[in-house]
Amino acid sequence: MSTSQVRRGHVANLPAWDRCAVMGVVNVTPDSFSDGGRWFDTTRAVKHGLDLVAQGADLVDVGGESTRPGATRVDEDEELKRVIPVVRGLAAEGVTVSVDTMRAKVAEQSLAAGAALVNDVSGGLSDPAMIPVVAAAGAPFVVMHWRGLLAGDAVHGHYEDVVSEVVDELRARVDAVIAGGIAPDRIVVDPGLGFSKEAGHDLTLLAHLDRLHALGHPVLVAASRKRFLGHVLSDGQGAPPPARERDAATAAVSAIAAHTGAWAVRVHEVRATADAVRVARAVEGAL
Template sequence: MSKQNQRTHVAGLPVWDRCAVMGVVNVTPDSFSDGGRWFDTTVAIKHGLDLVAEGADLVDVGGESTRPGATRVDEAEELRRVVPVVRGLASEGVVVSVDTMRASVAEQALAAGAALVNDVSGGLADPAMIPAVAAAGAPFVVMHWRGLLEGGNVKGVYEDVVSEVVDELHARVEAVLEGGIAPDRVIVDPGLGFSKDAEHDLALLARLDRLHGLGHPLLVAASRKRFLGRVLAGPEGTVPPARERDAATAAVSALAAHEGAWAVRVHEVRATADAVRVARAVEGARER
């Protein structure tokens, strides 16, 4: 199977001839990577438009931090943060994804113009999520998830991380399909950094072919995550801060694109936009 065939189209979204770039807008005061820089609605909208100008194909807007140890915000606050930003970006023609675990936020974001729901719990956190997305006919990202990380990196024990993640994602995809979401609107995400340590994340990146075996487009979200910090750690074990992991993120983006990922989710867009275009050019040269 060619990489292009692996990178199957998602119904309801534009068609890209290469790995798409999903830029991140965290409308939160406590994101692990950008610490509230885009918390203001107007600033967040401008940042999303800047990401598009730098090469993002779509923009993922989230109002709740999912970093380990983060506590959940209440529904009203999440709605206040997210919906105006989604509306502002969608009104400018941006393809918007909403990053939420709440059905009510997903519904209101879709009504405000979002095109995609990215739920890190894969519909497990809110039983109303799958029916809501199915009713809207929206594409849905099913991420591998083993629970909220309020207590730290929970349930991160694996005997064979690749097989277990694939099996658990398969079960979750089946539940999503049974819930009424169309097969051509399901995207899978291995959940790098969620209940996983650096060894687990690297093993999953090394076997993206196994995730393709699930038969759905693949989203890889490695941007600035802890495992990259571990890889880049200096001789004394000093881990670089999140914002110093963008070159490493672009390297993962190139690898993921080469392996047929549908999209990569990143905070710093320009380097990754270049990386996926180079990967596509090499792929094109191979096809000639």
């Protein structure tokens, strides 16, 4: 068994994949940085989720609130209205569904509607009821590195040693989540690329994913179309390409993450990443 297979791990109550899994994104929002408004309708959102599965997604992450820097939060009732019918529709079709939410009530109702995983970008910090709800349901939980809903200059954060600080803060958060009743074999960690980080921070974290793996939990890498890729791809005048023109770069990150043992990658455009992780697995199998 290769090092990356050992690192990849398995999340209890979810399917076991023999390679890095592909998590497709369905944003049921009008204001996502990447594709806001395209799937802002239950029927279209469910169809899009099924299309992502047909293109190679292993699970689908449904979110009803944009978490881009500076985004205005929607109220709970609106988030529920956006998310629950889509979760229910996809789960009814046999899709493994993740719900992307910072609210305990949305998580609870999504799990009741058939979601299998809770992906909370705040790692349970935004809503004190989140950890008890997930623990009671016995559901897997993604703990992302998060320093709050920041705005202005604070969006980028400040680090002396970004890898050590992110790892230490994630470790503390994982300990708190376990103390709150969520079983260790149900925890996934996410370095939070793009959240309170500059492009250099994100690239440094990707270069040191082994430090994330050392936490002992499966790792989710969510780099899709993010600002740091725009920085890497910027033209001679420093202008980044639009978010939807960063999919090839996203697939490159997916291949890197898969090769280094990531449990899953979260992406908007599935087909290229599905190919990338399969190639990474084939190379891994030839070692």
